[in-house]
Amino acid sequence: MKLKLIPTVLLILSVTSTADDYVRPQPRKTLHLPWHSKPSSYPQQVHISLAGDKHMRVTWITDDKSAPSVVEYGTLPGKYDNVAEGETTSYSYIFYSSGKIHHTVIGPLEPNSVYFYRCGGLGPEFELKTPPAQFPISFAVVGDLGQTGWTKSTLDHIDQCKYDVNLIPGDLSYADYIQHRWDTFGRLVQPLASSRPWMVTQGNHEVEHIPLLKDGFISYNSRWKMPFEESGSSSNLYYSFEVAGAHIIMLGSYDDYDVYSEQYKWLKTDLSKVDRKRTPWLLVIFHVPWYNSNTAHQGEGGDMMETMEPLLYAASVDLVFAGHVHAYERSKRVYNGKLDPCGAVHITIGDGGNKEGLAHKYIDPQPKWSEFREASFGHGELKIVNSTHAFWSWHRNDDDEPVKSDDIWITSLVNSGCVAQKKTELEHALMTP
Numbered sequence: 001m002k003l004k005l006i007p008t009v010l011l012i013l014s015v016t017s018t019a020d021d022y023v024r025p026q027p028r029k030t031l032h033l034p035w036h037s038k039p040s041s042y043p044q045q046v047h048i049s050l051a052g053d054k055h056m057r058v059t060w061i062t063d064d065k066s067a068p069s070v071v072e073y074g075t076l077p078g079k080y081d082n083v084a085e086g087e088t089t090s091y092s093y094i095f096y097s098s099g100k101i102h103h104t105v106i107g108p109l110e111p112n113s114v115y116f117y118r119c120g121g122l123g124p125e126f127e128l129k130t131p132p133a134q135f136p137i138s139f140a141v142v143g144d145l146g147q148t149g150w151t152k153s154t155l156d157h158i159d160q161c162k163y164d165v166n167l168i169p170g171d172l173s174y175a176d177y178i179q180h181r182w183d184t185f186g187r188l189v190q191p192l193a194s195s196r197p198w199m200v201t202q203g204n205h206e207v208e209h210i211p212l213l214k215d216g217f218i219s220y221n222s223r224w225k226m227p228f229e230e231s232g233s234s235s236n237l238y239y240s241f242e243v244a245g246a247h248i249i250m251l252g253s254y255d256d257y258d259v260y261s262e263q264y265k266w267l268k269t270d271l272s273k274v275d276r277k278r279t280p281w282l283l284v285i286f287h288v289p290w291y292n293s294n295t296a297h298q299g300e301g302g303d304m305m306e307t308m309e310p311l312l313y314a315a316s317v318d319l320v321f322a323g324h325v326h327a328y329e330r331s332k333r334v335y336n337g338k339l340d341p342c343g344a345v346h347i348t349i350g351d352g353g354n355k356e357g358l359a360h361k362y363i364d365p366q367p368k369w370s371e372f373r374e375a376s377f378g379h380g381e382l383k384i385v386n387s388t389h390a391f392w393s394w395h396r397n398d399d400d401e402p403v404k405s406d407d408i409w410i411t412s413l414v415n416s417g418c419v420a421q422k423k424t425e426l427e428h429a430l431m432t433p
């Protein structure tokens with residue numbers, strides 16, 4: 001090699017020294033090498049969420065800021081009889097600038113039906129199934145997902161179960177200020193989140209607040225728009241929705257919740273709209289658990305519990321799901337720290353599989369209200385069979401196999417006498433300013 005190079009070098013030297021009349025060409029434009037092999041208007045990170053009665057919000061991102069926000073959809077593959085146009089947003093965060101984030105609401109849609117759709121007029125066809133209008137209905141429940149190998153196996157197991165709606169009590173991407181990790185999370189969950197509605201509330205990893213520089217929840221609110229307007233809320237951080245015979249309230253552990261707060265006022269208004277004949281099941285979901293016998297995050301939910309638990313109790317809430325603690329725990333019916341047949345069952349399910357690992361240490365002895373606790377990654381399934389019975393199961397990720405580790409029939413409070421017994425109590429609580 002060396003021997004061959006020498007004549008070349010000599011040649012170049014002799015050319016440069018003699019070619020005085022050589023005109024150097026102008027610099028050329030930088031090559032445009034797209035980050036992805038796909039066109040910049042190609043839809044990415046597609047996910048869907050319930051958006052009021054019979055409607056679904058389709059969310060996706062394009063690198064191209066001029067890509068249209070249209071969703072074409074229909075009940076047959078490749079044949080789109082309907083088209084809807086939506087709104088867009090984008091945000092910047094220090095050196096990061098997001099793509100164009102499209103939110104397009106489609107509907108009215110038939111319940112329990114398959115629809116085929118396409119985003120922005122190009123790219124692959126997606127397939128979604130709307131939830132049923134009546135029982136039975138199945139929910140997947142998973143918190144603190146992140147994007148690790150464990151997240152992947154949890155998602156695979158959720159994919160295998162036949163669920164209608166996924167409920168997520170906070171901590172999605174674990175982007176932790178590194179904004180492109182929100183994009184990788186969006187791509188990771190797309191296969192599931194584009195086919196069944198994902199209903200989320202915020203956790204501490206969604207806050208991403210930088211004092212004096214960036215408000216909280218910029219990325220979360222831009223990317224995971226939930227039906228807050230549809231449910232009379234003024235913030236994406238708390239909202240409610242109804243599906244089949246369940247009224248589901250998503251609360252914000254990281255927004256104000258004191259009795260003077262907007263959230264508290266909204267909660268009272270929302271509870272006043274609940275009709276247990278229409279929705280016999282009442283579920284509440286937020287991030288920081290109120291009943292937690294793990295040493296991790298011990299007592300953190302105390303303030304919110306003190307303010308809001310009496311309201312939920314007066315309203316005879318059936319089930320409360322929380323995340324935050326990276327383990328699984330299920331309570332008996334409990335109120336104010338004591339066993340109570342009219343209290344809610346509290347389930348902590350912050351074990352989706354994030355990078356921070358499991359929370360192994362528990363308080364001993366196990367409190368009376370705590371019925372089952374285990375520090376393993378996994379997910380839950382709630383099948384509401386009818387107005388009074390639901391089957392709950394928790395599935396541990398054992399060497400990539402989903403193994404049912406805890407299950408129980410839960411009966412709703414609707415026919416228990418609790419709802420009737422607390423009618424005046426609830427009316428009084430909702431009327432008090």
Ligand SMILES: *[C@@H]1O[C@H](CO)[C@@H](O)[C@H](O)[C@H]1NC(C)=O
Pocket residue numbers: 385386387388389
């Ligand atoms: C509800 O489902 C449970 C469990 O399958 C069953 O035992 C019960 O009879 C059902 N109730 C009604 C009203 O159908």
